[in-house]
Amino acid sequence: MAYFNHAFLKCFNPTSVVGLEKKETSELAPGEIALVQDGAWESTSEPEPGTLGYIVQGSYHTVDSIGNNPGHGGYTESVKSKGINPRFISRLYSTDCITAEKSTSQITVGPRCVPCGESLYLRLDVKGSPALRFLNHNAYAIGDSANICCVDDQTYIDPAAALAAAGGQLLADPLISPFVRERQWGAVAAGVEITQASGLSGVDSTSTVGAGGADYTSGDIVSIDTGSSLAVVRVTFTAPGGAVAAFEVLASGSGYSAATLGTTNIEVANPAAAGFTVDVVVDTDLETYSIAQVADGTYTPSTDPVGDAVSATLHVEGAYTETKFGNCSFDTRDFYGKEPVQIIASVLDETGDPCSDCGTVVNTPGTMASTIGETVLRDILMTEAYMQSPYNQGNVDSSRIREIEGSNDILASVDRTALYKTYVIQHTVPRFNNPTGVFDNDQYLYKIYVKCADEATIQEVEVLMTDIQDWANANGNPVQFITDIYGGLFFV
Numbered sequence: 001m002a003y004f005n006h007a008f009l010k011c012f013n014p015t016s017v018v019g020l021e022k023k024e025t026s027e028l029a030p031g032e033i034a035l036v037q038d039g040a041w042e043s044t045s046e047p048e049p050g051t052l053g054y055i056v057q058g059s060y061h062t063v064d065s066i067g068n069n070p071g072h073g074g075y076t077e078s079v080k081s082k083g084i085n086p087r088f089i090s091r092l093y094s095t096d097c098i099t100a101e102k103s104t105s106q107i108t109v110g111p112r113c114v115p116c117g118e119s120l121y122l123r124l125d126v127k128g129s130p131a132l133r134f135l136n137h138n139a140y141a142i143g144d145s146a147n148i149c150c151v152d153d154q155t156y157i158d159p160a161a162a163l164a165a166a167g168g169q170l171l172a173d174p175l176i177s178p179f180v181r182e183r184q185w186g187a188v189a190a191g192v193e194i195t196q197a198s199g200l201s202g203v204d205s206t207s208t209v210g211a212g213g214a215d216y217t218s219g220d221i222v223s224i225d226t227g228s229s230l231a232v233v234r235v236t237f238t239a240p241g242g243a244v245a246a247f248e249v250l251a252s253g254s255g256y257s258a259a260t261l262g263t264t265n266i267e268v269a270n271p272a273a274a275g276f277t278v279d280v281v282v283d284t285d286l287e288t289y290s291i292a293q294v295a296d297g298t299y300t301p302s303t304d305p306v307g308d309a310v311s312a313t314l315h316v317e318g319a320y321t322e323t324k325f326g327n328c329s330f331d332t333r334d335f336y337g338k339e340p341v342q343i344i345a346s347v348l349d350e351t352g353d354p355c356s357d358c359g360t361v362v363n364t365p366g367t368m369a370s371t372i373g374e375t376v377l378r379d380i381l382m383t384e385a386y387m388q389s390p391y392n393q394g395n396v397d398s399s400r401i402r403e404i405e406g407s408n409d410i411l412a413s414v415d416r417t418a419l420y421k422t423y424v425i426q427h428t429v430p431r432f433n434n435p436t437g438v439f440d441n442d443q444y445l446y447k448i449y450v451k452c453a454d455e456a457t458i459q460e461v462e463v464l465m466t467d468i469q470d471w472a473n474a475n476g477n478p479v480q481f482i483t484d485i486y487g488g489l490f491f492v
Contacts, residue, residue, distance in 0.1 A: 007426060007445035010081055010386065011379040012057045013413055014448060017460035018043040025078045028058030031413065033448070035464060035471075038083060045467045046474065052083035053471065055425065055446055060413045061389075061406045075389065075406055082444050084427050086475040090443075091426040092465055093482040095370055097419055097452035103318035103366030104183070105345035107167075109159035111305035113358035116150035120162040120359075121348035122314075124170045126179045130320045130341040134178065141176045142348065143169030151303050158301035160194045160312035164294035167191065167314045171291070179341045182291055183315035189290040193313045194299070196285045318343045318366055327411045331393050332381060336374040340366030373416035376449045384410055415451065423448040423461055425468065 015031035023043045025036060034043035036054045047053040061075040107122060114120045125140040132138065143166035148157050171177055182191025289299045291314075302308045318341040325334060344363050349355040381391045384407075391410075392401040402408055425448075428441040450457050462483075469481040 007443035009379070009382070009445050009447065011376070011383045011447045011449065012055065012079065013376060013380055013420075014057055014450065014457060014461070015454075016457060017464050019460075020045070025056050025080075028056065028078055030058045030060045030062070033057040033461075033464070035467060036080075046471045047086075049475070052085055053468075054083060055081040055448075060409045062409055063406055066405060079383070079387070081446050082429065084425070085429075086468075086472040087477050088430065089425065089427045089468070089472045089477055089479050091424060092469055092472075092479055093424050093485050094462075094465065095422045095424075096484040097421050098367070098370040099419065100340060100369035101364075101367045103340055103342045104364045105316050105343050106313055106362040107163065107345050107347065107359060108311065108313040108361075109163055109347075109359045111159060111308070111310050112156055113159055114145065114157040114162040116154055116157060119350070120145040120157075120159075120166050121350070121352075121355075122163075122166040122170060123346045123348050124176060124180065124316065125344040125346075126176045126318075126341060127344065128342040129339050130322070130337065131179060133335070135175065139175045139179075141170050141173035142352075143167060143173075154303045156305050158303075158305045158310055158312075160192055160289070160294055160299060160310065161301040163312050163314040164192050164289075164291045167316065168291045168295060171316070179318060179320045180316055180343050181319040183317055185288075189292070190288045191291050191315050192289045192294050192299075193315065194287045194289070195311045195313075196287075196302075196308055316343065316345065324416075327408070327416075328399060330377075330411060330416075332378050332391065333393075336372075339368055342366055369419050370452070371420045371422050371449065373414055373418045373420065376420050377411070377414040377416055379447065379449075380410060380414060381407075419452040420449040421452050421458060423450070423465055425465075 012033055013031070014033035016029070016033070018028070018032060018034035021043075023032075023034060025034075025041050028034065034056055035045065035047070036042065036056045037044045037047035038052045038054060043056075044053075057079045059076045059078055064074065064076045066075075105124070109120065121142060121144045123140060123142050125138065127138045145157065145162040145165040148161055148165055150157060167182065171180065171182060182189050184190070287299070293299055294301075302310050320337075320341045322335065322337050324336070325331070342365055345361050347355050347359045347361060349357075384391065389405070389407075391407050392398045392405065395401070402411075425446040426443060428443050430441050448461055450461055452458075465481050469479065472479045
């Protein structure tokens, strides 16, 4: 018979690990796991040479028979792996605990991006399996700031007002509104972040002064050119040779921007100072409002965003939750999400083409969490089915049958809302006499799931995996236990 080149899977979800004390398999508490030596059938940190080892876990079933029928007994029998030969262990590794990250988009607009009489256009795309299941296609929406008016002599629209108007239209669109929302801080919506420069507050005198400049003395007056105005400063300290090393601000000037001002040239009458640079520290006011607060007048828009150096950023995030049922009606065929919704924002020109001349966009893809309880429960139920203890579902009286057959004990052993760390042991069983088979080895894969929040059990399982590594090494198999593989590097 030809076997497919795939590993046979068996899963465990322990609540503790047997320590240094010796325990027989019949003494294991529900959920307690151990490395057991054959023959003696008691826990050990390293089976004796010439023996096989087993991963054994105490059964979660509390009743040994169905309906007090001794012919249907053995349900409290411990869960055992195949016999493991240390020379044939091929992989030992664990995956990292990774929390889910939402997909986010940030759209930043400067003070000169929305002239009066024109509109800001934003596009937001929604992609991924949530959108495909809900709509059978990806979706997008376009919002604009066409309803904002300017006062007399105003030349540019406040970017915060423009972003709030266009963003509000996006989030109100019936197709994409189930998948996206403005950024939430706790339970508070705070999607519009506004920065406004309040002037030059000082010069970073701790930075290294660039080459150039000489013959200065303390008290000399020089000016800093920001491109739109001059800030007057006084030399307060000179280095050897008269190079300027520190300044005192005399006048703050105007037109500074935290986003654009980094190093700036010093204009002086002395040609020897050409190319001289210093770092300028700029004070900025940072305020955050929800889209609704910008729209209802809680935020007062600037009528001169250029002079006030107003910049704004709109933050939106993917937000979608599928329907879930409790354990009483749990069905392994129920869908559960394995990837987050992905959102992609962009700024458009009036023709609908992407525009990068004004405004910047940062799109951050969402990432899935490490193994979630939904996956763990399905794997554990599959292991139960291999042991001739199937999970009854789909019938009118399934919930009662599950109660009779003890499936509720298995359901209760897994937290479907939790994240789990996965430990993996893979080994082979060679078939030396296999004249008609395609593959010469059967592979077995054992997964041990531990809640990411259960630090005590994680530490105990780490010791167990290290013991298995040492056991394999002592038998001439230099396999290494690899920890915290991101997202599961190995596929079997």
